[in-house]
Amino acid sequence: MEELLRERGVWVDHTPVFRSVQRCAPALEQRCRPPRKAINDSDRMAEPSIKSNKHGYDLYRAGDSTGATLDFLLSATRDADAAERCCRQVLRDAHTRTPRVLTVDKNAAYPPACDALQQDSTRPQTCRLRQGKYLNNRIEQDHRLVKRLVNPGLGVGAFHTAQRTIQGDEARHMLHKGQLAGITQADVRAQNRVINQICGLAAERAFCPAFPHTPITFCNTTVSDPQQC
Numbered sequence: 371m372e373e374l375l376r377e378r379g380v381w382v383d384h385t386p387v388f389r390s391v392q393r394c395a396p397a398l399e400q401r402c403r404p405p406r407k408a409i410n411d412s413d414r415m416a417e418p419s420i421k422s423n424k425h426g427y428d429l430y431r432a433g434d435s436t437g438a439t440l441d442f443l444l445s446a447t448r449d450a451d452a453a454e455r456c457c458r459q460v461l462r463d464a465h466t467r468t469p470r471v472l473t474v475d476k477n478a479a480y481p482p483a484c485d486a487l488q489q490d491s492t493r494p495q496t497c498r499l500r501q502g503k504y505l506n507n508r509i510e511q512d513h514r515l516v517k518r519l520v521n522p523g524l525g526v527g528a529f530h531t532a533q534r535t536i537q538g539d540e541a542r543h544m545l546h547k548g549q550l551a552g553i554t555q556a557d558v559r560a561q562n563r564v565i566n567q568i569c570g571l572a573a574e575r576a577f578c579p580a581f582p583h584t585p586i587t588f589c590n591t592t593v594s595d596p597q598q599c
Contacts, residue, residue, distance in 0.1 A: 371384070371387045372384045372387065390569070391534070391535060391538060392531065392534050392535070394538065394568065394569040395534045395535060395537045395538025395539075395541070396534055396537050396538075397568050397569075398537070398538055398541045398542070398564075398565060398568045398569065399537035399538065399540065399541040401541070401564065401568050402541040402544050402545060402549075402550060402564075403463075404464070406465045406544070406549050406550060406551070407438070407465065407549055407550070407551055408465055408467065409434040409436070409438050409440060409465065409466060409467065410434050410435060410436065410467065411434075411467045411468060411469050411470040411471075412434055412435040412469070412470060412471055412473070413432060413433070413434060413440065413460070413469045413471070413472045413473065414432065414433050414434065414435065414472075414473045414474070414506040414508060414509035415430065415431070415432045415433075415453075415456065415457070415460075415472065415473070415474050415480075415506070415509065416430075416431060416474070416475060416506055416509050416510055416513065417429065417430045417431070417445075417448060417452075417453075417477070418431065418513040418516075418517065420444070420520055420532060420536070421520075421521070422527070422532065425446075427444055427445065427446055427529065427532055428444075428445050428446075428447070428448045428452065429442060429443075429444050429445075429516070429536060430442060430443040430444075430445060430452060430453065430456035431509060431512070431513065431516075432456060432457075432460045432509075433508065433509045433512055435508060437508055437509075437512055437547065438547065438549055439512070439540065439543065439544050439547070439549065440460050440463065440466055441456070441459050441460045441463055441466075442456075442536070442540050443455060443456040443459055444529070444532060444533045444536055446529060448477070448479065449479050450479040450480075450482040450483045450486070451483075452479070453477075453479045453480055453483035454483040454486050454487060457472075457483060457484070457487055457492075457493065458487065458492060461487075461492060461493065468494055468497070469493075469494075469497045470496070470497060470498070471497065471498045471499075471500050472484065472497060472498070472499050472500065473500045473501075473502070473505045473506045474499070474500070474501055474506060475501065475502075475503065475506060476501055476502075476503060480499065480501065481499065481501075484497075484499050515543055516536070516539050516540065516543060519539045520535070520536065520539065542565065545561045545564065545565070546561065550564070
């Protein structure tokens with residue numbers, strides 16, 4: 371962003387850009403969660419690695435057979451507990467359906483995680499765990515759109531920094547795929563309007579908390595607070 375603005379004659383430092391991302395990304399991600407469209411009952415899950423300055427993180431990403439993003443979870447470890455937490459997070463979402471099948475790779479952490487979910491009836495007994503090397507290529511191909519934004523960043527430092535940055539990347543990715551109710555994949559203007567509204571309200575609250583917020587209208591719903599979205 372610093373180089374792009376410099377080409378346009380605007381000299382800025384990268385620190386304000388970083389602070390704006392850390393402030394606006396969680397608000398955008400929360401805004402993109404409730405109005406998501408319903409998905410089918412065939413789930414996929416994989417865990418691409420995210421590079422860091424100190425050590426790597428694992429980004430658990432879940433999607434359906436059509437390529438829609440269900441949910442994601444950044445974890446410092448790759449084990450059964452992280453896979454179980456991601457599965458529970460997906461099953462708790464309001465827009466998800468009871469999965470018929472869960473397609474994963476050959477990671478040994480998935481069978482014990484699914485067994486733990488079935489023991490407390492969180493995951494139905496009829497849901498079949500399907501492990502295969504090439505069965506979840508759809509979600510594997512979807513990783514590249516997120517890594518294309520993360521890899522040029524030269525790595526992340528702290529865990530919460532990576533978490534907030536990826537929240538914004540995943541939210542924008544869901545917007546571009548047309549997963550929000552009332553916004554299609556080809557409606558780029560509506561997608562940019564949502565990003566501008568959420569980022570504007572987040573910046574206004576950060577720099578001037580006492581200033582009254584201007585209500586915004588999205589999907590025939592007037593909202594005056596980003597937390598109500």
